[in-house]
Amino acid sequence: MTNLPDDPRLALMLLSSMIEPGDAELDDLLDEVDPIEVVKRLWEGDVPDRLRRITSAMVSCTHDPAARAADIASATSACGARVLMPGDPDWPDQLRDLMLVCDANEPHVRPPRCLWVRGEQDLARLCRRSVAIVGSRAATEYGQHLADDLAADLTDAGWTIVSGGAFGIDRAAHLGALARGGSTVSVLACGVELPYPKGNHSMFNLIAEKGLIISEWPPGTTVMKHRFLTRNRVIAALTAGTVVIEAAHRSGARNTGRYAAELGRVLMFTPGPVTSSMSVGVHQLAREPWEARLVTRAEEVIEDLTGIGGPLAAPPPPQRRPFDRLTEIEARLVESLPRGYVVETTRLAAAAGVPTEIAAETLDRLLRTGWVDRIDNRWRLSRGDHS
Amino acid sequence: MTNLPDDPRLALMLLSSMIEPGDAELDDLLDEVDPIEVVKRLWEGDVPDRLRRITSAMVSCTHDPAARAADIASATSACGARVLMPGDPDWPDQLRDLMLVCDANEPHVRPPRCLWVRGEQDLARLCRRSVAIVGSRAATEYGQHLADDLAADLTDAGWTIVSGGAFGIDRAAHLGALARGGSTVSVLACGVELPYPKGNHSMFNLIAEKGLIISEWPPGTTVMKHRFLTRNRVIAALTAGTVVIEAAHRSGARNTGRYAAELGRVLMFTPGPVTSSMSVGVHQLAREPWEARLVTRAEEVIEDLTGIGGPLAAPPPPQRRPFDRLTEIEARLVESLPRGYVVETTRLAAAAGVPTEIAAETLDRLLRTGWVDRIDNRWRLSRGDHS
Incomplete structure (x- = not known):
């Protein structure tokens, strides 16, 4: 007569030491019968062939399953651990x-x-x-x-x-x-x-x-x-x-x-x-x-x-350079001014593809912000670093 | 009377120098009328307001559009270039x-x-x-x-x-x-x-x-x-x-x-x-x-x-180590053998969760491939580097 563990928790701990976790066959068996009954059947060889083969060596060298389960429980408390099972309040x-x-x-x-x-x-x-x-x-x-x-x-x-x-x-x-x-x-x-x-x-x-x-x-x-x-x-x-x-x-x-x-x-x-x-x-x-x-x-x-409804990641901090702060028309005018040359408003407007009146207004603004210099009513790129 | 380019290709080249490529309004216009007619309308100011404003400065300082188109063509051949247009045999x-x-x-x-x-x-x-x-x-x-x-x-x-x-x-x-x-x-x-x-x-x-x-x-x-x-x-x-x-x-x-x-x-x-x-x-x-x-x-x-039907990328060259070549059962047995210890077949089978007969067969194979040594019918991990 085999000495079986008297507590299903002890039986499950014993089973965990004999069959690798996640085993589908053991899982199916535990859906049908109590863990103590599974231990009993293992020691009687009354389980599916594969489970029997996996556990046969362990069964043959373990004459007292209850004692072995108790040993596992002692080792558990000796290291300050506890065992959780489905249904326990802190089981995930x-x-x-x-x-x-x-x-x-x-x-x-x-x-x-x-x-x-x-x-x-x-x-x-x-x-x-x-x-x-x-x-x-x-x-x-x-x-x-x-x-x-x-x-x-x-x-x-x-x-x-x-x-x-x-x-x-x-x-x-x-x-x-x-x-x-x-x-x-x-x-x-x-x-x-x-x-x-x-x-x-x-x-x-x-x-x-x-x-x-x-x-x-x-x-x-x-x-x-x-x-x-x-x-x-x-x-x-x-x-x-x-x-x-x-x-x-x-x-x-x-x-x-x-x-x-x-x-x-x-x-x-x-x-x-x-x-x-x-x-x-x-x-x-x-x-x-x-x-x-x-x-x-x-x-x-x-x-x-x-996911949806959660916080969205903020975009990475932008690294705007001064040139990037110009409007498209401002940028076109600045880029159409060859460095070192002095150019009339109309020519510059033509090169930039901007109407003359708008070019004139925009160049006044670029003058105030230091992008261009005015020389005899013509325009020159100012010397600051605009890159 | 404005001097217009007499070739639609020349007219298109001229238009390319006046209006930035991809312009939707110009594109729509060119779907309706010939490029020469578009040039004519530009110089007459008979185009949508936006196109007129974009081109006004250029129109006002270009008195001979045909000459300007010819200049562009000369500059093109001068640098050994050619011009492609939709319908040309090598147009993509x-x-x-x-x-x-x-x-x-x-x-x-x-x-x-x-x-x-x-x-x-x-x-x-x-x-x-x-x-x-x-x-x-x-x-x-x-x-x-x-x-x-x-x-x-x-x-x-x-x-x-x-x-x-x-x-x-x-x-x-x-x-x-x-x-x-x-x-x-x-x-x-x-x-x-x-x-x-x-x-x-x-x-x-x-x-x-x-x-x-x-x-x-x-x-x-x-x-x-x-x-x-x-x-x-x-x-x-x-x-x-x-x-x-x-x-x-x-x-x-x-x-x-x-x-x-x-x-x-x-x-x-x-x-x-x-x-x-x-x-x-x-x-x-x-x-x-x-x-x-x-x-x-x-x-x-x-x-x-x-895409589908094309060649699939070969997987990166594998870096298989000797241990990776073992079957799962071989690996379990090797890993269950504590380094330096000599263990009986049954104990080792129990530790590895492998049926005793299969463990015995597998250990014989591992002996032949140099993974384990047999000492008095017990097993020891052999000294080679198995990592």
């Missing part, structure tokens, strides 16, 4: 949208059933007005500068930054937001007790203090390549939109971007030099059929996130 | 599309009636498969490098480059194409005999020799700011598409781009660092409702120009 309901994603190449796209969370904040509240900033680990200084700036300005505008925990863009985004007093959310592909990579240790401590570190995997889980792809769907689904800042040709950030587009979130990217290998991936986003939006400033991100 | 008929453009802010958008041409080539033939490359005069090294590269590669692919004659992007595009033996078309906003700016003198000589220098203005016409805007519509209309490479916030290149979009031509831009003021204008193009396409390489330009 927008994760349900992942039901919309159908990806034959990636079987782990169903919504999370279980999230480990470190930090005091309310996840649902934090993510209500949130935007993901993702990009390459091997980011350039340019990309990190952009990520830091965008995150800081979006934080100032009341948006929560959601990202992974990697070096490069993820790190720059978190630090940019934290520097402005923001609460960021770091979504990991490993256990929340030992965030990867270790080099971001002090950043993770800061995030746990001010914001939240979350994961679908129980404590003790190490990173694996495929887990980052599974994790990316959560970043995309939690937020109103994703900004991809720097991505190489084959990049996880593009994968997050694709999820965002499929989920009907706003997919944005910042451009870079076409000569930079770190911008190849973002520029590809722009040419794919996902309607990725080019953004250069936080105001443009907010414009795109809020 | 696509210029008629400018009838589609309605711009209340810019009255000079009608199709050209007259083009001065320097060079031996056939304008219609050259432009049949042509693309405009335009951008800032104050371009960065980055922008010039891009323009040069794109122009060279498009030339190799059999496309004619059309541009202005300015420093910066225009110059780099011409030189890139000429270096590959291409025939480029330079569209000027002044007379073809004295192309502006003078600093591009030797480039203009090369273009006149290998390609064409064209203008709507007769010899002797100097550049004026508004003429560049009028000229831009010709660059857009001649070509199948326009690539804008670097443009500041207020830029003529964006004006050309807008014409391209309104004419149903393909509007493209190359991105740059968002921190570069020379890329502000191109990034704005991407956020305006003109469906500007982001391009980074000649292949992408050709893909966009040729």
